[in-house]
Amino acid sequence: MFSKTKKTAILxxxxxxxxxxxxxxxxxADTTATTDPTVSNTTANNDNSSVATATNxxxxxxxxxxxxxxxxxxxxxxxxxxTTGTATTQASYQKIDTAAVRVAMLAELNRLRAQNNxxxxxxxxxxxxxxxxxxxxxxxxxxxxxxxGWNSANMYPYNLTAEENxxxxxxxxxxTTDPTVxxxxxxxxxxxEMYDPEPNYGxxxxxxxxxxxxxxxxxxxxxxxxxxxxxxxxxxxxTYSKYDASDVYAYYLTNDNDYANVSQYDIADAxxxxxxxxxxxxxxxxxxxxxxxxxxxxxxxxDRYGAQRTDLALxxxxxxxxxxxxxxxxxxxxxxxxxxxxxxxDALPWATFLAGSTVRTTANAKIYDNAGNYTGNTVNNGTxxxxxxxxxxxxxxxxxxxxxxNAWIQQNQLQQL
Numbered sequence: 466m467f468s469k470t471k472k473t474a475i476l477x478x479x480x481x482x483x484x485x486x487x488x489x490x491x492x493x494a495d496t497t498a499t500t501d502p503t504v505s506n507t508t509a510n511n512d513n514s515s516v517a518t519a520t521n522x523x524x525x526x527x528x529x530x531x532x533x534x535x536x537x538x539x540x541x542x543x544x545x546x547x548t549t550g551t552a553t554t555q556a557s558y559q560k561i562d563t564a565a566v567r568v569a570m571l572a573e574l575n576r577l578r579a580q581n582n583x584x585x586x587x588x589x590x591x592x593x594x595x596x597x598x599x600x601x602x603x604x605x606x607x608x609x610x611x612x613x614g615w616n617s618a619n620m621y622p623y624n625l626t627a628e629e630n631x632x633x634x635x636x637x638x639x640x641t642t643d644p645t646v647x648x649x650x651x652x653x654x655x656x657x658e659m660y661d662p663e664p665n666y667g668x669x670x671x672x673x674x675x676x677x678x679x680x681x682x683x684x685x686x687x688x689x690x691x692x693x694x695x696x697x698x699x700x701x702x703x704t705y706s707k708y709d710a711s712d713v714y715a716y717y718l719t720n721d722n723d724y725a726n727v728s729q730y731d732i733a734d735a736x737x738x739x740x741x742x743x744x745x746x747x748x749x750x751x752x753x754x755x756x757x758x759x760x761x762x763x764x765x766x767x768d769r770y771g772a773q774r775t776d777l778a779l780x781x782x783x784x785x786x787x788x789x790x791x792x793x794x795x796x797x798x799x800x801x802x803x804x805x806x807x808x809x810x811d812a813l814p815w816a817t818f819l820a821g822s823t824v825r826t827t828a829n830a831k832i833y834d835n836a837g838n839y840t841g842n843t844v845n846n847g848t849x850x851x852x853x854x855x856x857x858x859x860x861x862x863x864x865x866x867x868x869x870x871n872a873w874i875q876q877n878q879l880q881q882l
Contacts, residue, residue, distance in 0.1 A: 558636035563684040569648035570682045581728050592681025592697045600685035600693040623679045625705040628671045628698040636690040651694050653732050662819040664754050666725040676713045678704040723816035725752040749792045756786045757799045757812035758835050766805045815856040823882040825849045830878035834871050
């Protein structure tokens with residue numbers, strides 16, 4: 466196990482088993498996904514960071530008794546200066562037309578919604594003013610505030626089904642003053658969460674919420690070239706009344722998972738040219754950033770049509786990077802190699818972090834194995850642990866965090882720091 470006090474780095478690479486013999490002509494599959502669980506099929510640089518966050522907060526009694534909040538951290542990597550020098554960078558970012566960027570962000574948001582057969586969001590002055598006040602506040606605070614300053618009451622009368630996406634991205638990462646390109650880059654980051662240290666695709670779920678009608682957008686630029694973005698979304702009473710409260714609440718529950726809802730975005734999907742990623746009848750896909758661990762047995766692989774493969778299998782207790790969930794004829798599978806999928810019931814799926822996250826136990830916390838079984842061991846109350854993965858205990862249905870090899874503690878006995 467990995468204690469925080471030992472300052473142990475535990476971002477672990479998943480192993481790829483290259484054509485290991487299993488007897489006869491059957492071989493273990495070699496995953497085609499990257500063995501680095503922090504990037505999952507991306508070449509993006511993750512060295513330096515800025516932060517983007519998103520929140521779903523619904524504090525209306527008609528929907529849920531207490532407020533439902535979902536915080537999503539996303540981190541964008543780059544320097545804050547161009548190689549040509551600080552003076553050039555400063556001159557460039559000062560040419561950004563923030564009003565034009567706000568217009569372009571609205572257009573790109575609604576273009577994304579149109580691709581998913583959703584109605585466009587309507588821009589309203591109240592939400593625009595609040596969104597701008599949010600990004601302006603980051604200029605003095607030095608960065609996004611993890612929603613500490615967010616108050617949906619300030620969105621009235623559009624504070625029903627209220628949501629917020631906020632982000633910061635340095636100009637050297639944007640690399641342009643073109644409003645359309647800037648809008649596409651920030652929308653793609655909200656959609657993909659490529660730099661989110663604890664992804665659950667909440668930003669995407671906010672933007673594609675079918676039960677939200679209005680939006681405001683804010684853009685501010687700091688003196689060091691950091692650009693701040695805000696999307697404030699919600700309903701007034703009239704539009705809110707059109708929806709069934711149970712449907713709205715059910716949608717918010719999707720933020721508890723670590724994968725995306727089925728959706729599409731041409732910019733994010735541009736590199737997904739393989740047949741494994743192409744939706745068709747009885748075959749839909751949703752993004753995942755993490756992997757799976759097989760159970761203590763040889764694990765069958767299935768092709769993209771749900772037929773069991775006879776040439777490949779996965780070794781017992783082996784770990785595989787997965788970038789996607791496939792829903793084939795209503796059944797869930799995890800993508801582990803080209804035309805190779807593991808049935809959801811045959812493996813433990815997990816989400817991985819870009820960087821280690823820390824938790825503190827709130828009891829003498831039980832340790833569970835990969836299969837969800839209590840091992841008989843505990844860790845002491847009040848101890849802190851660096852965790853690299855989270856999953857759902859298949860026996861208790863409680864989210865759990867990994868503190869070491871085949872060792873997990875449950876969310877109900879810890880707090881995130």
